[in-house]
Amino acid sequence: MDRYTELSVELVLKNGRIVTPEGVFPGGVAINEGKIVVVAGDPNLPVGDRTIDVEGKHILPGVVDPHTHPGKRDFATDIMNESSVATIGGTTTMGAIIKSSRMGSGWSNDPPKQVSYKETFPAAKKAVEDGALIDIFYNFAIATDEQALEIPFYAKEYGVTSYKFYLGYMGGNRITRRRGLGLFASRLGIPDGFDDGTIYLGFESIGKLGPPCMAHIHAENTFIARIFFKRILKEGRGDMAGWSAISPGWLEAIHIRNYAYLAKMTGAPLYVVHINSAEGVDQVLKARADGTEIYAEANPQHLWIDETQDPPGMYGKLTPPIRDRANNDKLVSALRDGGIFCMGTDHVPSMPDDNVGPGFVTEDMEVYRGAGGIGMQTHLPSMLSEGVNKGRLSLERTVEVCCKNSAWAAGLYPKKGALIAGADGDVVVVDMKLTKKVTQETIQSKFNAFFRERELTGWPVMTILRGNIVFEDGQITGKPGTGKYLPRKLGSQLYPVS
Numbered sequence: 001m002d003r004y005t006e007l008s009v010e011l012v013l014k015n016g017r018i019v020t021p022e023g024v025f026p027g028g029v030a031i032n033e034g035k036i037v038v039v040a041g042d043p044n045l046p047v048g049d050r051t052i053d054v055e056g057k058h059i060l061p062g063v064v065d066p067h068t069h070p071g072k073r074d075f076a077t078d079i080m081n082e083s084s085v086a087t088i089g090g091t092t093t094m095g096a097i098i099k100s101s102r103m104g105s106g107w108s109n110d111p112p113k114q115v116s117y118k119e120t121f122p123a124a125k126k127a128v129e130d131g132a133l134i135d136i137f138y139n140f141a142i143a144t145d146e147q148a149l150e151i152p153f154y155a156k157e158y159g160v161t162s163y164k165f166y167l168g169y170m171g172g173n174r175i176t177r178r179r180g181l182g183l184f185a186s187r188l189g190i191p192d193g194f195d196d197g198t199i200y201l202g203f204e205s206i207g208k209l210g211p212p213c214m215a216h217i218h219a220e221n222t223f224i225a226r227i228f229f230k231r232i233l234k235e236g237r238g239d240m241a242g243w244s245a246i247s248p249g250w251l252e253a254i255h256i257r258n259y260a261y262l263a264k265m266t267g268a269p270l271y272v273v274h275i276n277s278a279e280g281v282d283q284v285l286k287a288r289a290d291g292t293e294i295y296a297e298a299n300p301q302h303l304w305i306d307e308t309q310d311p312p313g314m315y316g317k318l319t320p321p322i323r324d325r326a327n328n329d330k331l332v333s334a335l336r337d338g339g340i341f342c343m344g345t346d347h348v349p350s351m352p353d354d355n356v357g358p359g360f361v362t363e364d365m366e367v368y369r370g371a372g373g374i375g376m377q378t379h380l381p382s383m384l385s386e387g388v389n390k391g392r393l394s395l396e397r398t399v400e401v402c403c404k405n406s407a408w409a410a411g412l413y414p415k416k417g418a419l420i421a422g423a424d425g426d427v428v429v430v431d432m433k434l435t436k437k438v439t440q441e442t443i444q445s446k447f448n449a450f451f452r453e454r455e456l457t458g459w460p461v462m463t464i465l466r467g468n469i470v471f472e473d474g475q476i477t478g479k480p481g482t483g484k485y486l487p488r489k490l491g492s493q494l495y496p497v498s
């Protein structure tokens with residue numbers, strides 16, 4: 001490594017503690033022309049045009065969040081705003097799951113058209129190039145045969161290799177109405193729903209294309225949930241546990257079990273988004289033992305918030321639901337031992353009132369306009385606070401699941417999610433002892449936030465995207481347009497880096 005000390009580079013962080021999945025060691029990183037050139041102990045670091053002493057802080061790869069949902073309102077505005085506040089939580093790469101019908105039209109009850117992504121992708125790419133502060137890749141929701149058949153085109157021409165199948169809403173408005181969610185499928189952009197034939201066509205295309213293509217599923221059998229909805233409504237259970245009981249964990253498990261079999265038959269690797277039940281994890285392990293290539297992603301709200309907590313109270317009315325502590329603890333141990341592969345957030349920019357309505361379980365939930373909340377700002381802080389600082393998760397494993405594995409599943413590792421020479425210079429500097437309360441001010445957003453009013457310990461103090469400091473000491477310093485659209489490359493799960 002001595003030869004590098006002769007070099008002069010643009011940016012050096014020194015005197016920190018480097019965190020990788022393999023361990024924690026003292027030293028720093030050097031970044032030049034947007035890429036990491038050296039990761040080493042201080043004596044072996046080159047001279048920097050700018051050198052920052054990060055004494056007492058940890059240096060992690062930038063967080064790769066594969067699961068976000070811009071486009072509920074104006075798409076380009078969401079891309080700009082959410083990629084900006086993401087830097088507060090140390091996120092430097094964001095995977096946006098988008099629907100062709102919700103590109104720029106906003107979130108309304110107007111019957112949306114489920115059109116080809118050929119009509120909508122150019123505007124989506126431009127939104128990133130014009131306004132993003134961090135790097136963004138797209139995951140297309142597949143809801144028509146036409147879209148499923150165009151997957152090879154999307155993969156080759158647009159570099160999109162992840163595809164989302166909203167199994168929970170495949171029944172369209174017909175099922176969301178009967179499940180008490182009104183025209184929620186319209187708001188998602190899939191009013192008419194789709195069937196197993198569409199899913200088969202999609203999985204078949206993904207299987208034939210090979211790595212890094214993956215089929216993502218929202219697993220939740222809402223056809224059965226409508227029965228529980230009626231029962232819970234009759235019982236008059238208006239609490240968060242009642243909301244959760246509409247969609248018990250085995251409704252997640254039944255979809256994982258069925259579609260893992262379809263994945264095996266078609267050769268499509270299966271990626272289960274927001275796994276939230278112990279029953280779901282059991283089915284993942286069984287499918288894996290049966291030879292299915294399957295990965296599960298968890299979200300912080302399903303690990304660190306339980307149905308008895310207030311806050312979040314009504315703000316915890318999420319789909320999929322928040323469950324009890326015993327369930328959550330099983331998810332955390334699955335995250336530790338590999339049953340769960342990576343982390344995401346299911347970040348949905350929605351106003352607090354969007355989720356509330358007259359109660360958790362009511363006859364007319366037309367007012368129920370949102371499914372989630374925002375999580376990118378608190379993603380890494382919640383993992384550090386509730387996981388690492390409370391001794392439930394190691395720092396090394398946290399980096400593995402929030403950075404390395406999420407990048408790998410997206411076909412972006414080691415360009416993203418790694419502190420190695422040749423990787424993009426995406427770095428987050430963390431103060432493990434810094435405590436902040438989650439408020440509108442700290443997360444710089446008026447939207448409904450997970451962990452609202454809770455104190456978390458362990459926050460980023462600096463976020464760096466390809467050598468650019470985009471967040472520092474509580475201030476977003478990046479500029480719109482700093483972020484890039486990230487096409488993935490077919491042919492290998494690993495992204496080639498020089």
Ligand SMILES: [Zn+2]
Pocket residue numbers: 067069097273346
């Ligand atoms: Zn989602």
